[in-house]
Amino acid sequence: MTSQPRADHLKRSILDEVLHAAGRELVTAQGGGLILTTSTVFGGDFLLARILASAEPGCTVNVQGTEPFADVAYAPLAPLLLDSPDVNFQSELDVLSAVRDRIRRLAEGGSCVVVVRGPEHLDSSSIAVLTRLAESPEIGLLIRSGPRSQLPLDLELSLADGFIEEVKIPVLSPADVREYFGSILGATLPMLSSTLVCDVIGGSPVLLEMVSRDEELQHLIEVRDGVWILPRELSLTDRMAERIFSLIADYGQQETDVLLTVALAHQIPVEVVVDLWGVNTVNDLLLEGALTRVEDAGQIWLRASPPILGAAIRQRIEPFRSRRLWENVNQYLSDLSNTPGVIHRVMWKLSVGVAVDDREVLTAATLANRLDQPDTAELLLQLLPSDLTVDEEGIVAAAEVQRARTEFYDGRTDLALSRLRRLLMGDPGPEVLASVVHFVFQINLATGMGASTLAQAIRRRSAAASTGEVYESTLMMRLGSDLQQLIGGAIPEVPVVEAGGPPDDPNEAMCWHVVAGELHYRRGDLRAAATEFTQALDIILEEEPLRNYGGYVVVRLMFLLAGGGFWEDLAALQAKLTHGRAPWVKRFIGFWELVVGLTELRRGRPVTALVHLRTAVVVLRGRDIKRFRPLATALAAYTAWLIGDPSLEGYVAEYERLTHLGPPERLLLAEAYMAVVREPPDSALIPQRNEMTAEVANPQLRTELAVLGVQAGAPDAISRAITCSTGLADPRAQSLHTVLTALDEGDPARLIGAAEFCLAHGQELLVPVCLGVLLTQSAGSNGKVVRSASKLLGQLDPELQRAHPQLAALRQATRLTPRETVVAADVAAGKTARQIAKEQGVSIRTVDGHVESILTKLGLSSRRDIGKQDR
Structure with a gap:
């Protein structure tokens, strides 16, 4: 369902507050x-x-x-x-x-x-x-x-x-942008979308409001079930572009020419601009913030700032003016090979009527796909021929591979695979066949689809190999074979990565680190796996031709860090990816929200988690390239069940309607969450799921499934989960093992220790399990246990205290009686036991008894702490 939010009765924005204060100062200051x-x-x-x-x-x-x-x-x-x-x-x-x-x-x-x-x-x-x-x-x-x-x-x-x-206009953060879309425009903006919007506008609240308060906003973005859905590529209506373009009207001819030229070319070496227009003009524009300096491949480049200004310039500039600027600078741009510059140079040439050969168009389309710009790639590919029977130079076949990529990046995986199968029926040549193998391999890793097409592509590539070359025996194919086995849950008998160190070739080195990471993951060493995936990602970020592999590596690494509870490493990775070095991160908006939701859930903020998971589900309904929607829906259902949210029924129904549940491990995890939600403890499916659990190669996932089996009422699930988690070193598995062992022993001291361990390791959602059992065992009679449990309760996020059902007994046990409430107020006011006893007509011993009970229920150590409690 698509709708537009209501913008009335909403509060002022940050910019409103600044400008309102400035206006009042004008007429009130002395x-x-x-x-x-x-x-x-x-x-x-x-x-x-x-x-x-x-x-x-x-x-x-x-x-x-x-x-x-x-x-x-x-x-x-x-x-x-x-x-x-x-x-x-x-x-x-x-x-x-x-x-x-x-x-x-x-x-x-x-x-x-x-x-x-x-x-x-x-x-x-x-x-x-x-x-x-x-x-x-x-x-x-x-x-x-x-x-x-x-x-x-x-x-x-x-x-x-x-x-x-x-007048100091504030620079917005992604959180400010998210707040603006929610409070001012009335719908939720996904976390990653807020970062991307903030980057595009350069943090400018002026540009944000000029765009977002335009009545033509509905032509740019849409609201679906209360969530803002942004397009993958920046686009503006003509009126928006005109308003932004007008912001540079105050600049002189030289400054304007510099801005227009840099925007049209996307980026230009600083020395070229200085030679043409002089250092003073460049410095002035840098000081104004209309230009920004970036370093790429050891060279300093200039870009229009913020990016939305460059987009408006490209959309509004007159053809004759554009042609004049092209003639001024084209001789300086012909040898530049930076990816965005190549794309924009081709688009610029096409816009002013300069002839562009097919191979240059193909190169630009290929680079556009690397930058996750399928719309731009598709526009360029329309200029290329499509008749495979007339393809002496292989351009048509290579263009078909890029057309398949645009379909895959737009979520049309079936169409992409169908196009590739048709291509394999012809004779596209060894180079194109190799690119097909790599591409289908990526599809298979990301979605679990295309296994038969991959096998067909490998056979065709081997048949097309030159004499003496056995394609399957090359390092890349041996690494690919090991990777397929690892993804399928099996550890190769003789892993290629254990035969020697990483190779020198960047492509082979990247694959080597990915396979090494998967091998560590299957063996249960998440820290070592994360190190290998991080090295693979660093190679991808440095080597432009490898950008198409970034999606798989980022998804694997983020999910591994979130699953293992490495919160600081996860935050560092997210910051690294959103600082402009990974443009293809735009395709992860739904997945990003899923990871944030999982993080918030395990950190003990289930209500906030449900907001993010709901957003993830809405986004993934529209575009789910990597098949994360089933897991997002299952997690949303589980979280709703945990806190008693009425949305549970809707998520269960939505999950039942899904037809493709993703790769095997993700399917197992989604099904395990749904088992907790929908299956009674005596369900015949539980033993079957336990058997499935034993077949999963990764110890962490076996542990997770076994723990969910405990919640679903599976017999022997605790002992099974203890066995699975023994010896694992990641924070999540260690926390689970500590809690499960304490539950199995039932000792109150061990349960308290387990709860403290979980708090220290960022697994706050496990604490209520320990506290709930403590209160059930103690039945409110063990004062020492109640005091320790109450102290732990006070350290939990208030959201978890309010929402988690297992904390209900603890809240009841720690609730002060009316008489204790009065005594607590008197103690907080500084009164002595003698004064309180005299005022209430009771003995000092009775007052001391009330004080001791108050200290126990509130988890406090002394009378001085009573006045600090906010209850």
């Missing part, structure tokens, strides 16, 4: 003024109008500086001196008095804001009068400036001494 410059995230009339609306002055007076009269004293103030023809221009005080009188008549006793435009063309005398005007409490000065570098010295001095202040 002196000074405000200035908006292009360095204020392009400032502009957009901000000026909002500040004036907040100020609500009695009148507004406009002063305009113009270049022809820049040296004429008081020329900009002429409209304010019409009532004073006899003013003495030799006296600054006379001019000031005349202008002030005119403003007071216009304001009719109210406040007035003087709006100054073109301050770079103001003369010193006019600046002096304007700043003196601003000393009056009823007159505010608001200066709308161009680039900061163009301000006259007099205004710079006023800025330096603080008399005039620059």
